[in-house]
Amino acid sequence: MRARGLAALLVLAAVALYAAVGVPMQRQATAAADEYKRARDEARDIRTRLARLERRDAAHARAAIALSSGATPADTVRAVRRVVVQTLQEAHVSGVRLGVAAARAPYAARVHLSADGPFAQVVSLAGLLARPDRGLVLEHARFSPRGENVSLELEAVTLGGSP
Numbered sequence: 001m002r003a004r005g006l007a008a009l010l011v012l013a014a015v016a017l018y019a020a021v022g023v024p025m026q027r028q029a030t031a032a033a034d035e036y037k038r039a040r041d042e043a044r045d046i047r048t049r050l051a052r053l054e055r056r057d058a059a060h061a062r063a064a065i066a067l068s069s070g071a072t073p074a075d076t077v078r079a080v081r082r083v084v085v086q087t088l089q090e091a092h093v094s095g096v097r098l099g100v101a102a103a104r105a106p107y108a109a110r111v112h113l114s115a116d117g118p119f120a121q122v123v124s125l126a127g128l129l130a131r132p133d134r135g136l137v138l139e140h141a142r143f144s145p146r147g148e149n150v151s152l153e154l155e156a157v158t159l160g161g162s163p
Contacts, residue, residue, distance in 0.1 A: 056132045073102035073109075080109040080158050083134055091125035093117035093152075107157040111136060115152050122150045129156065 081100040088096060095116040103110040115125060122143065130138050136156040144151045 058133070076108045076158070077102055080111060080135070083136070084111060084113065084129070087125070087128045087134060088115075090128055091115075091117075092121050093125055095151075103157060107159060109158045111154075111156040111158075113152070113154045113156075115154075116146055116149050117152075118148075119150045122152045126152060126154060129154065135159075 077100050081098070084098060084100065088098070093115040095114070097112075097114045099112040101110050102108070113129075115122065117125075126138070126141050126143075128134070129136055135158050137159060138154065138156045140153075140155040142153045144153070
């Protein structure tokens, strides 16, 4: 009988200890895990934003070098044409017509491009041209169905030139 009482007392002490110490510690551990997860997700988001900003800054730096004030309008037109032609090589489109001309301030060059191709390739081309590292600012893009393909008429400018 005495052993049963002692056993019941020990069980009761164990339950009380668990309630007093174990449950709050589990809550703290859960809260710490949630906080760690939030911090990890926030750090990942910050790294993603930082990478995007670093790419944008690098693109601006490359564009500034390519379109520096010491460059002649002809040099600028050649540099922009080279960028657009390299982009066209990445996209698989046909019937391309490209015009690049010097522009008045605040622009350095004006681009007019038309191309035909499958929908995915034409949209991809527009996306590639709009990427920050290309240095182009899209002014106008028009997609038109043309049989089984899509036609793209695009106008863009590069920033630069002296005011």
